[in-house]
Amino acid sequence: xxTERTNGGRRRRDELAAFLRSRRERIAPEDVGLPPAPRxxxxxxxxxxxxxxxxxxxxxxxxxxxxxxINVSTQVLDAVSRTLRLDTVxxxxxxxxxxxxxPPEPDVVSALSEDVRAIMxxxxxxxxxxSNARSDAxxxxxxxxxxxxxxxxxxxxxxxxMWQFFTLPPCCNPCSNLDEQVxxxxxxxxxxxxxxxxxxxxxxxxxxxxxxxxxxAELWRNQDVAVPQxxxxxxxYPKAGLIATRTTGFDVSARPGTRxxxxxxxxxxxxxxxxxxxxDPTLARPDHTH
Numbered sequence: 329x330x331t332e333r334t335n336g337g338r339r340r341r342d343e344l345a346a347f348l349r350s351r352r353e354r355i356a357p358e359d360v361g362l363p364p365a366p367r368x369x370x371x372x373x374x375x376x377x378x379x380x381x382x383x384x385x386x387x388x389x390x391x392x393x394x395x396x397x398i399n400v401s402t403q404v405l406d407a408v409s410r411t412l413r414l415d416t417v418x419x420x421x422x423x424x425x426x427x428x429x430x431p432p433e434p435d436v437v438s439a440l441s442e443d444v445r446a447i448m449x450x451x452x453x454x455x456x457x458x459s460n461a462r463s464d465a466x467x468x469x470x471x472x473x474x475x476x477x478x479x480x481x482x483x484x485x486x487x488x489x490m491w492q493f494f495t496l497p498p499c500c501n502p503c504s505n506l507d508e509q510v511x512x513x514x515x516x517x518x519x520x521x522x523x524x525x526x527x528x529x530x531x532x533x534x535x536x537x538x539x540x541x542x543x544x545a546e547l548w549r550n551q552d553v554a555v556p557q558x559x560x561x562x563x564x565y566p567k568a569g570l571i572a573t574r575t576t577g578f579d580v581s582a583r584p585g586t587r588x589x590x591x592x593x594x595x596x597x598x599x600x601x602x603x604x605x606x607x608d609p610t611l612a613r614p615d616h617t618h
Contacts, residue, residue, distance in 0.1 A: 341395025
């Protein structure tokens with residue numbers, strides 16, 4: 329086991345060195361305001377030039393590129409990222425190779441490609457939502473907004489299906505099979521959590537859920553984990569009827585950890601009830617307020 333960890337650390341350091349070297353070699357001195365140097369053994373910037381432009385010590389940057397065990401802050405990595413003109417994916421890659429907590433996610437909503445938005449819209453009556461690993465709803469089509477207005481209409485910061493599942497009062501929670509699905513949903517949620525343990529927002533969400541929901545806290549303590557897979561989610565709106573669906577997730581390659589979740593109807597009755605709801609979204613409104 330120790331040998332595996334040692335080998336893994338060596339491979340990470342080698343990859344970090346190769347990555348940083350390749351990024352600085354693609355930048356010409358004149359690209360960053362430095363005078364061109366005709367006699368260079370290798371293309372691109374030298375280590376000392378990267379250090380100077382990033383505002384860090386030459387020795388420190390050399391050790392970073394060599395993968396030595398040094399203290400690395402997010403501020404310094406951001407400075408190196410800007411100097412090397414890293415894009416969002418490259419910046420995140422640098423963080424992971426440096427074994428520093430991943431940087432905050434960029435504005436995924438604005439970064440979603442027009443293709444993804446077009447796909448959601450063309451799905452027509454099938455509800456679809458783009459979610460991140462935390463189950464935040466980032467973008468959705470009209471059908472999803474009709475099926476889950478308690479998610480899309482929630483205040484910013486609470487448009488999260490897990491949060492809504494566990495904090496909505498029972499009288500206002502339309503998830504009729506929640507008791508059957510809740511243990512599996514939490515197990516799949518833990519699967520994504522473990523793979524994003526460096527995300528402070530994910531950690532805060534879990535802490536909030538544990539505090540807000542005794543049921544979630546109980547299931548979280550069980551330590552169950554399951555690979556995300558299609559599952560059945562049933563929604564009961566008394567004025568529209570039961571809408572039984574199956575969810576299927578598709579990874580969005582433009583942003584790792586982001587997925588397009590599509591809801592299909594289990595039977596014709598569910599499809600008809602949803603069409604009724606789609607024609608009159610007010611049927612999803614509860615008959616009381618809190």
